[in-house]
Amino acid sequence: MDWDDLRVFLAVARTETLSGAGKRLGLDPATVGRRVARLEEGAGARLFLKSPQGYALTEEGAKLVPHAEAAEAALTGAEEALRGGGGTGLSGQIRLGAPDGCANYILPQVIRAICDENPALEVQIVALPRVFNLSRREADLAIGVSRPQAGRLTVQKLTDYRLHLVAHPDYLAHAPPLRGLADLKAHRVVGYIADMIFDKELDYLGPLGANTPPMASNSVSVQLNLLRAGAGVGVAHDFALPFAPELVKVLTGSLSLTRAFWLIRHEGDAHSARLSRFADRLAQGIRREVQRLESRTCAQADPQDA
Template sequence: MHRFLHRFVMKASAGPLFPAAANLQSRRAEAHNVEMFDWNDLRYLLAVAREGSTLAAARVLGVNQSTVHRRLVELERRVGFALVTRHATGYRLTSLGEALLPSAERVEAEISLLQNQIRAYGNDLVGVIHLTCPEPLVSRLVGSSYLALFHEKHPGLKIEFVMSDRYLDLGKGEADVALRSGEPDDETLVGRKIADSIWAVYASKSYLQHHGRPERVADLGQHMLVGFDGMLVNHRAAKWLSAVAPGARIAARNNSVLGVLHAVKSGVGIAPLPTTIADMEDDLVQVLPPVHDLARGWYLLTRADLRQTSRISSFFDFTFRHLDLIRPVLMG
């Protein structure tokens, strides 16, 4: 239901969020109305807790900031106690708000499951398939005969890409289908391997002209490298680079594979990259062959309940019948 999963750290409150809420603690007689509050208002409480401000919560929910204020005021009125307070650094939950947060999250998860079940009930070959995959693949998929042929065979279905710098949660309905590299670790998902993910070491032509070419992996320690940062610090490529060239100079870091690609193209250093995207760049040279330790499989995944629907089943069946079309997109 939400694009962001990071929870804002909550501490003891210092004061009420809204002027109208200042007297809520003294109006405990209204607590009998708790069973009458609108469950939908929990979305606003969760968004403020996660984002730390009503403005950020409004952006996530796609509403006006005033709507967030109004719905929280109404929720507090129904509950009879203050749930959120305002601080100089943002918004925080009161002690009661913190206590209710796990239950609110469970309600959110159950509503998401209910929505997924309702969506899965339809069996017509019409509608949208929300597909998540690494950003570098989008342009390759859009321009491929694989996707063009799918739309030709199933004109009532539309592929809509859902992009994120993290793995989206299919179980919460953030996407219907995922194209991912690496062995799946979510037992609730079903699917199969459809291709191999291959990585090699690349440098730009300009870098090689000024610094020479490494002849073997051991030579990387003598070269300037482009490192992985942010959410990629634990990526297998980052760990491999640290292991084979622990003393190398890191000339630049980036928190996305595309960012690392552009840094290597600029000539600042060398880095391992997926052959899928790096081989397409005329300015890049594969200076070392594919690295076995970085090889993984490409998997097509979805939830078990969605796999049984005609909409998703048609996409999976088409893909399995046309692996000769999808593999060039994934492997270069």
């Protein structure tokens, strides 16, 4: 089989459309279609079924995927070796998917340091409030808030992080007393849009009976800015609070949450020395940055503890 045809096959399998594959490869959809047809003819098997939703793998196509990915990994490894990928420096492009809280408050400092050390490296941070599909190569690596239970993936725990209820002093000064969790019913709560919570680990307010907050967003950054504007009380990451020093923690004795970040990679990339070195440096940087930022939240005390 021709590698160029296998490359086109993988792009269609991951995007499920000819146009999506063409964008990734710099080819027009008609050319992609011809290459798929040529591969199917040479293999003597139907690899895709076309439907209104796009191109779905047949049973034969699904069998070909791991072999095509193995060829892709071998070629990538050869390219890394030829350009010095076995050395200490990193180069080329790496796309990293992450939830927007991590992407906004942790990754800028970590990625800047990695790129300072590796001037030939290009890192793209894709910040989206959802789970990334590495099988479709939406990213080379992804950071998740829970450990995936399915898929051909390798998973590494990065670090725990903490969250607390916070509010602006101006809001608290004019709001009803907040002495316990039961008092939240009398307060404006800021949180996630309930039907857009993409991971159960993000359902901070559901157990409190506040799963339909009057002010909500699918973005952690928007929630934090609502709280900074004095909109109400809500759960915030401790690592984000140094970027919002006007906010104070409340009810720390009643609610203190711990969650974890996980680094997720496609199983086929396990032998990529380049991605492994990047993953190691990323993990070290994230652990240090979370610890550094969380250590700076001590001054943002709970006014109820005063």
